[in-house]
Amino acid sequence: MTLTDIFEKIDSNHKRYVQELVELLSIPSVSTYSRHKGDVQRAGEWVVNMCRRLGMEARLYPTAGHPVVYASHCPHPDRPTLLIYGHYDVQPPEPVDEWLTPPFQPTVRDGFVYARGASDDKGQFLTYLKAIEVVMAVRGEVPINVKVLVEGEEEIGSPHLGDFLRRHKDLLKADAIAISDGSQFAPDVPAITYGLRGLAYFQLDVTGPRVDLHSGSFGGLVMNPIQALSAILCSLKEGGDRVAVPGFYDDVADMAPWEREEMESLPLDLANLKEYLGVEVLCGEEGYSPMERKTARPTLDINGVWGGFAGEGAKTVIPSKAGAKVSMRLVPNQDPDKIAGLFRAHVAKVCPPGVQLKVTHLHSAQPVLVSRDLPQVQAAARAIHTGFGKDPVFIREGGSIPIVNLFQEELGLDAILLLGWGRPDDGAHSPNERFSLEDFRRGIRSAVALLYELAGEGA
CATH class of the missing domain: 3.30.70.360 (Alpha-Beta Plaits)
Structure with a gap:
């Protein structure tokens, strides 16, 4: 199925999408500071209102901490359901004096939007809402069932998400979950993460x-x-x-020989990495490559x-x-x-x-490994090819995403699609965090393609 008409609509609406992202980024939803409790609530309400404007049923669920957004649009009893996860809370902006522009006054320059939360995670989860919006506008209906779960406590360890999942298992039933809260392997090298430490x-x-x-x-x-x-x-x-x-x-568990071979083939530029880190020497466990030490040891x-x-x-x-x-x-x-x-x-x-x-x-x-052979993972790979114009690489990620364990344990989800639209140098958790507007566009395109790939109607 061709998606040309939808992609043209994305391009024509891109400026408005960016304006809406800027609006969300302007809310200082720092979950760790009690003084920002009202701002966290306001960001959650912003997401709820956005989902409702898309024609989804949406509600803000209170927890013992910050609230959880849940929205759904499930018109197809005989088609797959995709659960989309994101978080609307952000890290503290300090040290503020190292920002070139204020962290909650989003600024667009050189093809990036700079603000706290730009890449982690407001810009990334918003791509899915824009994908749903544009598909509904052009085609009148989404090809699969979609559910949206956006929390306000990810940056403080999601202390109340487990209880929410246990209480609402039936509400959250799905065939796969998409999480875009990471990065590509390198700029213009899209990736699917299949392993987490x-x-x-x-x-x-x-x-x-x-x-x-x-x-x-x-x-x-x-x-x-x-x-x-x-x-x-x-x-x-x-x-x-x-x-x-x-x-x-x-x-x-030792890495399989094929994994070591694939890691060795990844386009890791050690000189650029050392320059970015500001170090002259890379250190680590003897007998393993930098990529292996960084992600799988x-x-x-x-x-x-x-x-x-x-x-x-x-x-x-x-x-x-x-x-x-x-x-x-x-x-x-x-x-x-x-x-x-x-x-x-x-x-x-x-x-x-x-x-x-x-x-x-x-x-x-717990560490996580997702089988690359799952049909949903292969569908995601095809969707990324459509959205980015090239096949993704498969990678392990050195960090931990505790909520992935929660989704596995509480919802029994094995098809966990870790699809990062950001870049490794976006500066998540650092001053001058940013998100490429081109990656924002390509993320929306990929999210659209994913809806059709999971429906068995790929481009």
């Missing part, structure tokens, strides 16, 4: 003397909490950047350290406490709960005497 994330709190002490008067008498913390953190890695927690690698990283005096000038103290955040990215067959137990046992064993150690397990997520 899992996560085990901890906070370590080390407590020593009752109060901060004068280092001249008490140095040599007590264990310094920063020194104790440093010993713990240094024990977590060994030569070759291997994680030193006993048992950490016991259940790791387990890792451990120290994400933050605090303690003592770090202000201007001198203050010679032995601090009473110190702390750190530690995250571990996990690969298939590694269980976050088992890893958590191994981590707790290890840090307890190596903790020096004279301090108390508190270990808090903050977050976890």
Whole structure:
């Protein structure tokens, strides 16, 4: 089936679509700050109103935190149903002084729109709403059933989404789910993500003397909490950047030879990557390529350290406490709960005497692999070819998306389509976040094609 008439409509309406995206991006829906609670609510209401304008049944469901948007249009009892997921909340904009233009005053320049949430995730999920709108306008009806689930807490770990899914399983029944909250492999290299690493994330709190002490008067008498913390953190890695927690690698599933061959064939420009990162050398586990280390091998990283005096000038103290955040990215067959137990046992064993150690397990997520042979995944590949004009590459992603686990566990969905319209250098979570307007257009085209491919009416 030709989609030329629909694509022409997309092009003629592109300016309006961008204006509507700018309107949504102007809402500072920062879910982590209580002072923005009203703005998060306002963004949810904006999405509901947009869905209603498309002719969908839409409602804002309250939760114990920020609300969830659910909308549906299911005119075909005998056709597949696609569930579309997105989030309308955004990361905090800080450091604000590093933005070239204000984070919630969207600015279009050089073919990009710059604003917090542009790529993560307002611009990306809006492509699906615009796809539904244009298909309805040109053809009068969508070719499959569509459901939309857009939450307001993704950036704080989706703490209430699991309960919503459990309460509304029947409402959310679908044959596949599309999630566009990631990126292409590289600019103009579209991708389908079939693997995600899992996560085990901890906070370590080390407590020593009752109060901060004068280092001249008490140095040599007590264990310094920063020194104790440093010993713990240094024990977590060994030569070759291997994680030193006993048992950490016991259940790791090795990559198949074909996977290693495909990763080697991906167009990864190491020089450009190092320039983008601002580093001269790439480090990591010995025996694996940068792409393998980045996406398919387990890792451990120290994400933050605090303690003592770090202000201007001198203050010679032995601090009473110190702390750190530690995250571990996990690969298939590694269980976050088992890893958590191994981590707790290890840090307890190596903790020096004279301090108390508190270990808090903050977050976890199971690793994910989606079969590339599923018909819905193949339909998505054809849709991306139609929308972008080239076949997508298949990749693993080094990050974790905990909501994917929720959809698998609570809704029994295996056909999870991770289709990133953004770019790796969009700056998600960073100052000057942006989204290419051409990728916005191609994302809408691909979303349209996906509707027809899932209906068995591909272009």
